[in-house]
Amino acid sequence: MYAYIYTFGCKVNQVESEKIVNELTCFNLELTENINKAEVIIFNTCAVTERAEKKFRSMIKKAKIENPSVLIAVTGCAAEKEKEKLKSLGADIVVTNSGKMDILEHIKSRTDHLESIFSSDGFIDAENISMATRTRAFVKIQDGCDSNCSYCIIPSLRGLPVSRSTESILSEVKGLVEKGYKEIVPVGIHVGKYGLDLDNDIDLPALVEKIVRIEGDFRIRLTSIELNEMTDRMVNLLVNNQDKICRHYHIPLQSGSTHTLQVMNRKYTADEYISKLNELKMKVPDASLGADIIVGFPGETDEHFNETVDTVRRSGLEHIHVFSYSDRSGTVASEMKNKVPSKVKSARSKELRDIASELKAVAANKMIGKTLRVLTQKDNTAITDNYFTVKFKEGVEPNLFLDVLITNAYKDGTLKGDIVNE
Incomplete structure (x- = not known):
C-alpha cells in the first residue's frame, strides 16, 4: 500500500x-x-x-x-x-x-491496514525518526502564539503558547546527537515564548544554555527570534557561545516603516530594529542576519515602502524573505481599508527581492578569503554556521564538520571553497 x-x-x-x-x-x-x-x-x-x-x-x-x-x-x-x-x-x-x-x-477507521502507535500529548519525540543524511534535526519545543499581530491568523489556529518540558527536549537532543546529527534546530510557532507557561523559571535562553552543555560534536541553529526577545541576556549567550550556536540570527522585521509596524501591532520601531542588528554585527563578527518582510500591507504608501527599503539597507540584513500581503479572514488587517492594489504589491515585492539579492551577494563577497567552519551536505555542498551555501569541486561525504577557505562568491550568494582540513 x-x-x-x-x-x-x-x-x-x-x-x-x-x-x-x-x-x-x-x-x-x-x-x-x-x-x-x-x-x-x-x-x-x-x-x-x-x-x-x-x-x-x-x-x-x-x-x-x-x-x-x-x-x-x-x-x-x-x-x-x-x-x-x-x-x-x-x-x-x-x-x-x-x-x-x-x-x-x-x-x-477508514481502512483495515493500519494500527496507531501515536501518543496524544501533542509533542513529538524524534528519537525514533531517521533521516537519510543525518545532518540536521528539528526539535519541536513549543506550539502556539498570543502576539496577535494584526495580519496573522496563526493564534486562532494554533492556540495559546504551550511549552514542552525541558527534560523531554534535552533527552531528545541527547538521543539525536548520539545518533550522529550534527545540527540541532529548536523549532516552534513562537520559540521566544518558550517556558513562559511553565512553573520552573525556564525560558528560551535558559533552555539553550542547557542544550549547549550537552556533550557531543554538534551545533545549534536558532530559528526566528523576535526583536523584543533578543534581550541582553540572549545576546550575551550568542556572543559567548559562537563555537556552538550558529552565527545566523533570523529576526522578523515585517516592515521597515514605524507607522506600519504600529498598525501591524508589532512592538518596536524601525530605529530600534536597526540598533539591535547593528549591535549584533558589532559583537559577533561575520554574523549573518535574516528577516521576513511583508509588502503591500493595508495603507502602505510609497513613503512607507521607501522607509522599509531604507531600514533594510541600514540594518545589515543579508537573508531576506519577502511576502506580498494577503488578507486572512478573521484578522484585524483583513477588515482594514486602503488595500494596496495587486500590481503595486507585485512591483514593490520585486524591488525588495532585487535588493535582497544584491545584499546577499555583497555579504557573500565579504566571505572571500575567510576560513569558515561548515557542515557538509549531499551533492558536494556544505552550510556555514552563518548560513551560506558552499560548493566544492571534489566529492565530499555528508555530515562532516570541515574548515573551508572561501575562494569565490557567485551572484546568487553561494560560495566556492577549498577544504583546509579533513
Whole structure:
C-alpha cells in the first residue's frame, strides 16, 4: 500500500510530518513520491498565505479527480479554519492541529491496514525518526502564539503558547546527537515564548544554555527570534557561545516603516530594529542576519515602502524573505481599508527581492578569503554556521564538520571553497 505526504509551511509542520512518515513506515507502508500512485495521501497544510491555500486546494481537487478511490487526509492550520470546504474539494478526513498526532487513528477507521502507535500529548519525540543524511534535526519545543499581530491568523489556529518540558527536549537532543546529527534546530510557532507557561523559571535562553552543555560534536541553529526577545541576556549567550550556536540570527522585521509596524501591532520601531542588528554585527563578527518582510500591507504608501527599503539597507540584513500581503479572514488587517492594489504589491515585492539579492551577494563577497567552519551536505555542498551555501569541486561525504577557505562568491550568494582540513 503506497502513501504520499505533502507538507506546506513552517518547520513545525516539517517536524510533525517527519513523525507521521516515520510511523507510516512502521506499518510497512511504502512511501512514494508519485502522488498518482498513492492509495493514502496526507496533506499537512498551512494557512499563513493565500498562495499556500490555493496550492493545496488545487492539489486535493486534482488528486481526487485523477484517483477517486484514493483516501485523502488533511491536517494542519487550514484544517482548523475550513473543514467543510476541504471536504467539498475531496478530503475524506480532516484533522485539526490538536488531533494531528492521531491522524493514523482516523485513517485506520477508514481502512483495515493500519494500527496507531501515536501518543496524544501533542509533542513529538524524534528519537525514533531517521533521516537519510543525518545532518540536521528539528526539535519541536513549543506550539502556539498570543502576539496577535494584526495580519496573522496563526493564534486562532494554533492556540495559546504551550511549552514542552525541558527534560523531554534535552533527552531528545541527547538521543539525536548520539545518533550522529550534527545540527540541532529548536523549532516552534513562537520559540521566544518558550517556558513562559511553565512553573520552573525556564525560558528560551535558559533552555539553550542547557542544550549547549550537552556533550557531543554538534551545533545549534536558532530559528526566528523576535526583536523584543533578543534581550541582553540572549545576546550575551550568542556572543559567548559562537563555537556552538550558529552565527545566523533570523529576526522578523515585517516592515521597515514605524507607522506600519504600529498598525501591524508589532512592538518596536524601525530605529530600534536597526540598533539591535547593528549591535549584533558589532559583537559577533561575520554574523549573518535574516528577516521576513511583508509588502503591500493595508495603507502602505510609497513613503512607507521607501522607509522599509531604507531600514533594510541600514540594518545589515543579508537573508531576506519577502511576502506580498494577503488578507486572512478573521484578522484585524483583513477588515482594514486602503488595500494596496495587486500590481503595486507585485512591483514593490520585486524591488525588495532585487535588493535582497544584491545584499546577499555583497555579504557573500565579504566571505572571500575567510576560513569558515561548515557542515557538509549531499551533492558536494556544505552550510556555514552563518548560513551560506558552499560548493566544492571534489566529492565530499555528508555530515562532516570541515574548515573551508572561501575562494569565490557567485551572484546568487553561494560560495566556492577549498577544504583546509579533513
